[in-house]
Amino acid sequence: MARAATTSDIFNAIAEPRRREIVDLLARGYCRDVSELVRKLKLPQPAVSKHLRVLRTVGLVTVHKAGQRRLYELNVDELKPVHDWIQHFEQLWTDHLAGIKETAETTARDLAARNRSAPGHQHDSKE
């Protein structure tokens, strides 16, 4: 079934490095039109347009016409889900890290114990 469509999932949309570069450039306020992106990214124009299409489809960018150019604008809000997801690991790589490791080892010991007594299935989820 292949991967989730890049055109329907933000996580997939930003999985492509070029598209992240585009997002970066747009975030800085540079490169509002396609030609400039082409120049900076040193990619063929069709490639850039195609990436922009993906970004448009997931709603990460919006366009408005300015003469024969298309000015692209970043819609940062669409990155929220990624932010939120990554956010809840925040604590894990700060001081909590040590604590987590400890928990892990404890759990490991628990499991071992459980296995010794109840071989096979008997791992209920604690909560």
Next chain:
Amino acid sequence: MARAATTSDIFNAIAEPRRREIVDLLARGYCRDVSELVRKLKLPQPAVSKHLRVLRTVGLVTVHKAGQRRLYELNVDELKPVHDWIQHFEQLWTDHLAGIKETAETTARDLAARNRSAPGHQHDSKE
């Protein structure tokens, strides 16, 4: 040329929803062995093992053996690049949003000016 390999790029590794679920479960300290993941995710065991392999390859998880089980541990540090990338949009979706929009319009005006003088084209105002 297809996409970047899920096995070499963190962004691709976490693009797959199931893998994110696995990461979530591991982060909480639940589901340290494969069977438990299988049960919670309601996925066939080979599928889970395959996802775990991807996560292992990018370094997001590590395994250690505990009897016939494999205990998986999350290596949160590998999420740092994602965190860092998303981080620098932080300001954009708070109060800075308005400011950014303004900047955008200014840039548009700049572009118009540059076009008038240089590459022989213009596209004034916007919209």
Next chain:
DNA sequence: ATATTATATTCCTATTAGGGAATATGTCAA
């Protein structure tokens, strides 16, 4: 009108993803 510039789309293709099924490997128990 035609030419030129800016951008988007289509077609083609090699590569890959991830599910399913079957099988292999590894570990423990009787």
Next chain:
DNA sequence: TTGACATATTCCCTAATAGGAATATAATAT
């Protein structure tokens, strides 16, 4: 040993990716 369990790997399949080349569409200039 055999057998049950836990996990990993392999093979096959279909869908979808992203690049390249060519072309289409749109706006502007002359």
